[in-house]
Amino acid sequence: MKQKSTFFVTLLVLLLVLSACGVVDALSGDAAVRVYSGRHYDLEEAFANYADETGNDVEFLFGGDAELRERLDAEGESTLADVFMTVDAANLELAASDSLLQPMDAAVVDGLPDNLVHPELLWVGLSKRVRTIMYHPDRVDPSELSTYEDLTDPKWQGRLCMRNSNNVYTQSLVASLIYHHGYDGALDVVSGWVANDTEIMSNDVLILQTIAAGGCDVGITNHYYLARLLEDDPEFPVLPFWANQDGRGVHVNISGAGVTANADDPELAEDLIRWLATEGQEEFVYGNHEYPVNPSVPPPPSIAGWGDFKEDPLNAQQFASLNAEAIRLMSEAGYD
Numbered sequence: 001m002k003q004k005s006t007f008f009v010t011l012l013v014l015l016l017v018l019s020a021c022g023v024v025d026a027l028s029g030d031a032a033v034r035v036y037s038g039r040h041y042d043l044e045e046a047f048a049n050y051a052d053e054t055g056n057d058v059e060f061l062f063g064g065d066a067e068l069r070e071r072l073d074a075e076g077e078s079t080l081a082d083v084f085m086t087v088d089a090a091n092l093e094l095a096a097s098d099s100l101l102q103p104m105d106a107a108v109v110d111g112l113p114d115n116l117v118h119p120e121l122l123w124v125g126l127s128k129r130v131r132t133i134m135y136h137p138d139r140v141d142p143s144e145l146s147t148y149e150d151l152t153d154p155k156w157q158g159r160l161c162m163r164n165s166n167n168v169y170t171q172s173l174v175a176s177l178i179y180h181h182g183y184d185g186a187l188d189v190v191s192g193w194v195a196n197d198t199e200i201m202s203n204d205v206l207i208l209q210t211i212a213a214g215g216c217d218v219g220i221t222n223h224y225y226l227a228r229l230l231e232d233d234p235e236f237p238v239l240p241f242w243a244n245q246d247g248r249g250v251h252v253n254i255s256g257a258g259v260t261a262n263a264d265d266p267e268l269a270e271d272l273i274r275w276l277a278t279e280g281q282e283e284f285v286y287g288n289h290e291y292p293v294n295p296s297v298p299p300p301p302s303i304a305g306w307g308d309f310k311e312d313p314l315n316a317q318q319f320a321s322l323n324a325e326a327i328r329l330m331s332e333a334g335y336d
């Protein structure tokens with residue numbers, strides 16, 4: 001992956017130089033869409049199929065989110081990127097609030113759920129990831145589980161594993177708590193998790209493996225990490241529990257994309273994004289066991305058996321814009 005990344009850095013630097021000389025169109029043809037992506041899952045095949053179906057080539061560069069935003073900012077009008085793609089609404093919103101994205105035509109998001117689209121069409125969700133409660137079925141009866149808030153109950157003392165506060169998935173979940181309960185109410189919830197001696201871990205897979213091994217009984221992770229582990233080992237002893245089903249619904253985050261503010265060809269950028277949400281939707285979400293944003297596409301077979309669930313209808317932009325408050329809150333709560 002590192003080699004590939006270096007290759008595209010080289011490619012884009014080369015293109016940048018050629019572009020300054022006015023040669024880039026001769027090199028790549030007019031119909032090439034260029035993507036900066038913080039999402040690393042299964043893009044190559046989807047982009048190759050898009051190119052086959054439309055005749056428009058896709059050139060892409062992987063990177064860290066902060067790195068790619070800084071790069072877009074530094075490149076300004078000379079950027080080659082037409083599309084910024086990443087995981088987590090908070091990362092999309094940071095790009096939007098830095099004026100790195102431009103509004104899309106409403107036709108691009110036609111038929112997609114309103115709550116997964118930026119209110120001014122600066123970005124759109126292309127896949128859904130559910131951050132929910134995970135448990136060991138031998139040590140927890142699902143009737144004992146209910147909500148994220150209930151994990152503050154003393155019955156969970158010493159039994160919980162959760163993700164670190166530096167992680168954007170955690171930040172977005174806590175931001176949704178701030179939206180629903182206000183800052184002080186959310187502080188009570190997160191402080192309650194801390195009071196239960198929750199073990200804080202650096203990745204979601206480790207949380208699931210620790211539950212499987214008996215180190216914790218309950219955790220919170222994105223659903224697709226469990227799907228991956230089950231793909232390798234169908235007997236993996238962890239089950240998902242859809243949180244907050246009697247209330248607002250389970251927290252849903254997205255991976256998504258927007259058209260860069262200085263895109264050379266915004267219409268081509270929109271065409272790729274529209275394709276990923278429609279003809280290419282199945283391919284885009286299935287490889288990583290995510291849920292489609294397009295309601296006409298069924299969930300992948302690997303997770304279809306987990307059944308239907310109620311989703312928190314909060315607009316992703318609303319929790320995404322509370323990211324800084326969520327970070328401050330976790331610090332105040334002593335949640336590492």
Ligand SMILES: [Fe+2]
Pocket residue numbers: 222
């Ligand atoms: Fe992830």
